[in-house]
Amino acid sequence: MTVIRTRAQSEFLRRNGSQIIVVGLLVVLAIVGVLVSDRFASVNNIMNILEQSVTLAIVSLGQTLTVLTGGIDLSVGSLISLASVLLSGITNGDPAMVFPAIMIVLALGICVGLLNAAAVIWLKVHPLIVTLGMGAALQGVTLLYTMGPAGKMPLGFDVLAYGRFLGLPVGAVITVALFLGTAFFLRYARFGRYVYAIGDDAVGAQLMGLPRAKVLLFVYAFSGFMAALTAIFLVSRFGVGQPYTGANFTLTSITPVVVGGTLLAGGRGGVIGTLLGVYLVSLLNNVLNYMDISSHYQLIVQGLIVIIAVSVYVEKKRKL
Amino acid sequence: MSHAVEPNLSGMASGAEATRAWLQRYALHLSLLVMIVLSAAISPSFLSGGNVSNMLLQAAPLGMVVIGQVFVILVRGLDLSVASVMATAAVVATSFSGQDGDAPVIFALALAIGLGTGLVNGLLVAKRNVSPFLATLATMIVLQGMRSAWTQGAPSGNVPPVFRILGSGAIYGVPYNLIITAVLAVIFSVLLAKSTFGRKVYITGGNPVTARLLGIPADGVTILCYVISGVLAALAGLILSGFVGIVDNWVGRGFEIDSIVAAVMGGVALSGGRGTIAGGLVGAAILIVVFNAVLQLGLPIQMQIIIKGVVIVIAAAFYMRRKAG
Structure with missing residues (x-):
């Protein structure tokens, strides 16, 4: 009995080790936050953190899947920029155009993803x-479309960014639902297992006859879709699309993925780790703000976290 | 130079195949030539003295970064931190009194930053097995933070005149910065093609396991390649600060991407072990000519970015095909 339980425990640790570390860090940060400022633990601040982490979370969700297959999606930043200017440009203040515009940018996201996958395959x-290359091309197209903020959104569109559902931020609820749905899919759907199989051992997956092309097409389309969705939330927050609004997301979307324990080599990790990684980054920035540490130093801290995360996790894969 | 690493099979091939092989080998140089001829035919001002020296001035810092990037890619790596190193070196250049007397200090500091960054990158990649993408991404972010913390977001001050001369001056129409790049290119090409270190770079990149079995200190070789890239990027940053005159936190922005694009276009394989500095430099020249042609042809400047994106994918696909065929 004891032996079996120990084995189960070590299996649990092996599977969730990185998540446990991140949760531990979240707790430490929360304690520091409480010690630093009495406003930190307020409902307002927590809602604020949840609201602000929505966009990073959604784009990182798509990024996680591409990384799981051993790939990467560096076009998300430009795609977010293009989708956001198209959304507010096409809508241009007309409430009747909101729905068609949303459909157009989501379709655009999927198409860009399919194109990425097609070139990879x-x-x-x-x-x-x-x-x-896709990112560069999309940024060029964005700037051809507009050099400044384009169009505007009708009143009330900010409900996505600032609305409440059962007292919680709408965006945060949608985010958690998306992550749980994707985690379930990756864990229990056959197609979801293929994503891991291809990332873990591309040759083996091919020998087993797994549909590599289909999986990659799905994964990059998913990433493109999520980038477009991120753009919708960003436009909802700012009220207008801007041609450089997504630029930073290309690289920042990778940080939570890596911090959450997904290996860049593919095949290991998962989206729940990414969500924890997103909250870690958001909480860290929030706490640093309360400590009156300027954004310059926040960058340094973020870089150091990436360095620490990758050197810890990589070592682990070697041992296995 | 490439003869040493790629066996020359054309002797065994028939005439048509030999022609094809020749065309494939020099496709890059031919496309550069075609692009120059086309641009000149469409826009007479393309080959004017002013425009040519302008292109050469821009090519020099990029070429310098490309040399380092080639070393890193040869050992299966990638250096995303080069632009950040350039900007940091440039910020250092303006952090003193702006007199020539400070030049040696600036020079030493900038090189130390490049060396340190390269060392950290190399150690992370070689000793901790971190993916080069993440290692150099992280150092890029850390440098960015240190830079803006140091300048409080807005750098000010002047570049010493000697850097202005090195960055934008010319002798008999040949820019000084191009001469420096050319000398460095020759030195590092010889190092890569003729020295034992160069051999070790190719073997380490071609197959790290073989390298270890042969007793080559693969880790040390890899680290040294990142150090070379860091130091050359710092140097390029100083030269570029002299070219633009004013320094902000983003001097060199885009150079990480452009240098990788140039190397890939120049036939340096991302899978490691194949490629030459000369190839990377021709790739850089193509980039500069394309950017310039877009302007000369009166196309919107946004087309530069679009074309860059399309060209890199096509170039990479071309080399994949060649490898497969």
Whole structure:
């Protein structure tokens, strides 16, 4: 009995080790936050953190899947920029156009993702290069469309960013639902297992006859869709789309993925770790703000966290 | 230079195949030539003295960064931190009195930053097995933070005149910065093609396991490649600060992407072990010509970015095909 339980425990630890570390760090940060400021533990501040983490969470969700297959999506930033200017440009204040515009940008996200995957599969070019090229091309298209803020959204569209559902931020509820749905899909759907299999051992997956092309098409389309969704939330927050609004997301979307324990080499990790990673980054910035530490130093801290995370996790894979 | 690493099979091939092989080998140089001829035909001002020297001035810092990037890519790496190193070196250049007397201090500090960054990158990649993408991404972010913390977000001050001369001056129409890049290119090409260190770089990148079995200190070789990249990026940052004259926190922005694009276009394989500095430099020249042609042709400047995106994917696909075929 004891032996079996120990084995189960070590299996649990092996599977969830990185999540446990991140949860531990979240607790430590929360304690520091409480010690630093009495406003930290207020409902307002917690809602604020949840609201602000929505966009990073959604784009990182898509990013996690591409990384799980051993790839990466560096086109998300430009895609967010393009989708956001198209959304507010097409809508241009007309409430009747909101729904069609949303459909258009979501379709655009899917198409861009499919194109990325097609180049990875059939041109046999590394995802890094494909999505880098796609990102550059999309940024160019965005700037051809507009050099400044484009159009505007009708009143009330900010409900996505600032609305409440059962007392919780609408965006945060949607975010958690998306993550749980994706986690369930990855864990229990056959197709979800393929995502891991292809990332873990591409050759083995091919020998087993797994549909690599289909999986990659799905994963990059998913990432594109999530980037477009991120743009919708950003436009809801700012009221207008801007041509550089997504620029920072390309690289920041990778931080939570890595911090959450998903290996860049693919095949290991998961979306729940990413969500925890997102909250870690958001909480960290929030606490640093309360400590009156300028955003310059926040960058340094973020970089150091990436360095620490990657050196800890990589070592672990080697041991296994 | 590439003869040493790629076996020359054209001797065994028939005439048509030999022509094809020749075309494939020099596709890059031919496309550069075609682009220059086309641009010149469409826009007479393209080959004017002013425009040519302008292009050369821009090519020099990029070329310098490309040399380092080639070393890193040869050992299966990637250096995303080069632009951040450049900007940090440039910020250092303006952090003193702006007199020539400070030049040696600035020079030493900038090189130390490049060396330190390269060392951290290399150690993370070689000793901790971190993916090069993440290691250099992280150092890029840390440097960014240190830079803006140091300048409080808005750098000010002047670049010493000697850097202005090195960055934008010319002798007989040949920019000084281009001469520096050319000398560095020759030195590092010889190092790569003729020295034992160069051999070790190719073997380490070609197959790290073989390298270890041969007793090559693969980790040390890898670290040294990142150090070379960091130091050259710092140097390029100083030169570029002299070219633009004013320094903000983003001097060199885009150089990480452009240098990788140039190397890939120049036939340096991201999978490691294949490629030359000369190839990377031709890739850089193509980038500069394309950017310039877009302006000369009166196309909107946004087309530069779009074309860059399309060109990199096509170039990478071309080399994949060649490897497969």
